[in-house]
Amino acid sequence: xxxxxxxxxTVLTSQPFSALLGTQLETFEPxxxxxxxxxxxxxxxxxxxxxxxxVSYLADNALTFAGGSVLGDSVTSEYKINYLRPAIGKRLxxxxxxxxxxxxxxxxxxxxxxxxDDGERTVAVAQGTINKVEAKSA
Amino acid sequence: xxxxxxxxxTVLTSQPFSALLGTQLETFEPxxxxxxxxxxxxxxxxxxxxxxxxVSYLADNALTFAGGSVLGDSVTSEYKINYLRPAIGKRLxxxxxxxxxxxxxxxxxxxxxxxxDDGERTVAVAQGTINKVEAKSA
Amino acid sequence: xxxxxxxxxTVLTSQPFSALLGTQLETFEPxxxxxxxxxxxxxxxxxxxxxxxxVSYLADNALTFAGGSVLGDSVTSEYKINYLRPAIGKRLxxxxxxxxxxxxxxxxxxxxxxxxDDGERTVAVAQGTINKVEAKSA
Amino acid sequence: xxxxxxxxxTVLTSQPFSALLGTQLETFEPxxxxxxxxxxxxxxxxxxxxxxxxVSYLADNALTFAGGSVLGDSVTSEYKINYLRPAIGKRLxxxxxxxxxxxxxxxxxxxxxxxxDDGERTVAVAQGTINKVEAKSA
Numbered sequence: 288x289x290x291x292x293x294x295x296x297t298v299l300t301s302q303p304f305s306a307l308l309g310t311q312l313e314t315f316e317p318x319x320x321x322x323x324x325x326x327x328x329x330x331x332x333x334x335x336x337x338x339x340x341x342v343s344y345l346a347d348n349a350l351t352f353a354g355g356s357v358l359g360d361s362v363t364s365e366y367k368i369n370y371l372r373p374a375i376g377k378r379l380x381x382x383x384x385x386x387x388x389x390x391x392x393x394x395x396x397x398x399x400x401x402x403x404d405d406g407e408r409t410v411a412v413a414q415g416t417i418n419k420v421e422a423k424s425a
Numbered sequence: 426x427x428x429x430x431x432x433x434x435t436v437l438t439s440q441p442f443s444a445l446l447g448t449q450l451e452t453f454e455p456x457x458x459x460x461x462x463x464x465x466x467x468x469x470x471x472x473x474x475x476x477x478x479x480v481s482y483l484a485d486n487a488l489t490f491a492g493g494s495v496l497g498d499s500v501t502s503e504y505k506i507n508y509l510r511p512a513i514g515k516r517l518x519x520x521x522x523x524x525x526x527x528x529x530x531x532x533x534x535x536x537x538x539x540x541x542d543d544g545e546r547t548v549a550v551a552q553g554t555i556n557k558v559e560a561k562s563a
Numbered sequence: 564x565x566x567x568x569x570x571x572x573t574v575l576t577s578q579p580f581s582a583l584l585g586t587q588l589e590t591f592e593p594x595x596x597x598x599x600x601x602x603x604x605x606x607x608x609x610x611x612x613x614x615x616x617x618v619s620y621l622a623d624n625a626l627t628f629a630g631g632s633v634l635g636d637s638v639t640s641e642y643k644i645n646y647l648r649p650a651i652g653k654r655l656x657x658x659x660x661x662x663x664x665x666x667x668x669x670x671x672x673x674x675x676x677x678x679x680d681d682g683e684r685t686v687a688v689a690q691g692t693i694n695k696v697e698a699k700s701a
Numbered sequence: 702x703x704x705x706x707x708x709x710x711t712v713l714t715s716q717p718f719s720a721l722l723g724t725q726l727e728t729f730e731p732x733x734x735x736x737x738x739x740x741x742x743x744x745x746x747x748x749x750x751x752x753x754x755x756v757s758y759l760a761d762n763a764l765t766f767a768g769g770s771v772l773g774d775s776v777t778s779e780y781k782i783n784y785l786r787p788a789i790g791k792r793l794x795x796x797x798x799x800x801x802x803x804x805x806x807x808x809x810x811x812x813x814x815x816x817x818d819d820g821e822r823t824v825a826v827a828q829g830t831i832n833k834v835e836a837k838s839a
Contacts, residue, residue: 303467304476307445329441334558338442339501340485344478351477363477365670365692367505367643367781369808369830371801386826387785394641394783394826396810412800412808414828416641416692416783420472503808503830505643505781507670507692509663524688525647532645532688532779534672550662550670552690554645554779554830579743580752583721605717610834614718615777616761620754627753639753643781696748 291315295352298360305348308341312352318385320352325378326401337374337401337410345381346397346413353383354393354417364392366415374410376403383413391419429453433490436498443486446479450490456523458490463516464539475512475539475548483519484535484551491521492531492555502530504553512548514541521551529557567591571628574636581624584617588628594661596628601654602677613650613677613686621657622673622689629659630669630693640668642691650686652679659689667695705729709766712774719762722755726766732799734766739792740815751788751815751824759795760811760827767797768807768831778806780829788824790817797827805833 295315299305299322308330314321324330324345332338347363355361383397399411433453437443437460446468452459462468462483470476485501493499521535537549571591575581575598584606590597600606600621608614623639631637659673675687709729713719713736722744728735738744738759746752761777769775797811813825 298471301471302476303469304479305470307467329445331441332443333436333439334500338440338482339489340478340482341442343481343485343504344476347478347481362472363508365505365507365641367503367828369503369800369828370501371808386783387823394785396826396828409801412810412828414781414783414810414826503779505690507662507690509670524645525685532647534688534690547663550672550690552643552645552672552688574747577747578752579745580755581746583743605721607717608719609712609715610776614716614758615765616754616758617718619757619761620752623754623757638748639784641781641783643779645779646777 291317291356295320298355308344310345310348315352315356317356318353320349320356321380321382322349322352323378323380326376337379339370342370342374342379342399342411343368345379346399346411349381349383349397350395350413350415351417353385353395357385357388358391358393358417358419360420361417362420364416364418366413368411368413370411372408372410374401376401378402393417429455429494433458446482448483448486453490453494455494456491458487458494459518459520460487460490461516461518464514475517477508480508480512480517480537480549481506483517484537484549487519487521487535488533488551488553489555491523491533495523495526496529496531496555496557498558499555500558502554502556504551506549506551508549510546510548512539514539516540531555567593567632571596574631584620586621586624591628591632593632594629596625596632597656597658598625598628599654599656602652613655615646618646618650618655618675618687619644621655622675622687625657625659625673626671626689626691627693629661629671633661633664634667634669634693634695636696637693638696640692640694642689644687644689646687648684648686650677652677654678669693705731705770709734712769722758724759724762729766729770731770732767734763734770735794735796736763736766737792737794740790751793753784756784756788756793756813756825757782759793760813760825763795763797763811764809764827764829765831767799767809771799771802772805772807772831772833774834775831776834778830778832780827782825782827784825786822786824788815790815792816807831
């Protein structure tokens with residue numbers, strides 16, 4: 288396991304909310320992050336689909352990790368998400384990549400896929416800005 | 426309690442993910458929805474702030490409820506969120522209002538506030554499109 | 564005329580594209596900027612409405628000016644716009660305000676109104692991030 | 702020349718604002734649209750770069766055309782754009798593709814590239830929702 292992947296897993300493990308949801312880090316390489324989540328009952332909304340808030344959490348977090356893979360410790364400054372279809376299946380996979388990065392900021396895009404017995408479907412696309420957390424400045 | 430508020434509370438109660446997080450419906454009137462959430466350890470990220478995914482879940486849900494207050498059963502089609510500062514305190518309050526609505530779609534804006542012992546601070550602003558769920562179409 | 568307004572008007576005048584479109588600065592105060600534009604034939608699209616690109620240009624520019632009113636020389640980093648209805652009438656008015664600002668960045672919101680003989684209508688709402696242009700960095 | 706391309710060129714030609722800017726349709730196939738624009742002095746802002754409003758106009762229009770390639774006559778409902786670096790060079794190229802589409806709506810993404818003597822650079826990425834213009838409904 289690479290040092291970078293180790294760093295990513297440490298960050299994810301230290302997020303109580305990600306532990307509550309059960310998020311796993313699948314890939315963490317310079318410019319790319321893949322997060323996965325098993326779909327279970329308590330992550331759903333009133334129509335039986337995964338709650339949009341779960342999908343956007345996963346996209347948001349994958350965007351931050353992608354940015355963090357080139358910037359180091361980072362936070363999402365802003366993002367936008369389009370939901371494409373209801374999220375149904377066994378597992379969500381959010382893959383985010385860095386489109387452009389500078390010294391303190393990266394713009395990333397993310398695709399969220401739902402994987403079920405009948406294959407996989409893209410359920411959302413997101414785009415956002417990730418900011419490096421500076422050691423001492425606010 | 427109004428019929429509308431009753432409808433809103435029924436929808437919220439039937440969202441397992443909102444139950445998991447502990448979201449409460451504070452206001453639900455034509456054009457306005459206010460959702461609140463007690464901040465607790467398991468909703469946080471690695472720096473001790475509320476996880477961005479929780480803030481955006483609450484904004485997303487408040488946007489959907491605001492749209493739903495004029496459209497009936499609804500889902501978020503897309504939204505965008507800007508995080509303004511770390512979410513710290515005792516409680517999150519997301520207030521969403523309808524900016525414009527038609528027969529099947531509404532555009533809404535939302536402000537998320539963190540309330541603590543030392544007052545309240547706006548931690549995020551969001552804007553998005555809510556679509557009415559049609560009875561028979563996909 | 565205040566020094567700030569004078570600064571704003573100088574920036575706007577030095578934008579060849581704003582001169583091409585005929586944009587005017589109506590208000591420029593700390594935290595607020597209002598830009599206006601007379602609607603004319605060559606700003607329209609194929610259905611006879613003002614082209615969305617004109618509406619978003621005006622929103623984008625108003626967001627930058629609002630941010631610039633507190634940051635000094637600035638550029639838009641990113642923004643999102645929702646078109647609410649066709650822009651018809653005599654004049655567009657874009658009013659942008661600062662929601663939150665720090666040393667080098669501001670988050671702003673903007674409302675674009677179309678004014679005609681029969682009153683005024685909100686045609687778009689936008690939200691974005693404005694970055695201060697640092698003197699020496701890229 | 703295909704019927705689809707002919708349709709696209711007719712729409713573009715009937716947009717007075719696109720004529721004012723000089724936009725050309727380079728590609729128009731099911732799911733893809735490429736628009737180009739020669740950079741000239743009057744499209745710039747105060748720092749000598751192409752005005753953000755021009756970049757976002759081109760992205761917006763390319764998104765609409767991409768959506769229109771599968772939906773027919775269409776308008777942009779909303780979009781978001783991240784500016785990545787100053788737009789400098791001889792020519793802008795906006796390439797938009799359909800990510801997902803239904804009967805009346807498509808979600809599209811767009812990349813805007815600036816082409817100069819020293820090669821090409823991605824200057825912006827955008828993502829948005831395109832709505833089909835229904836013949837009789839509002």
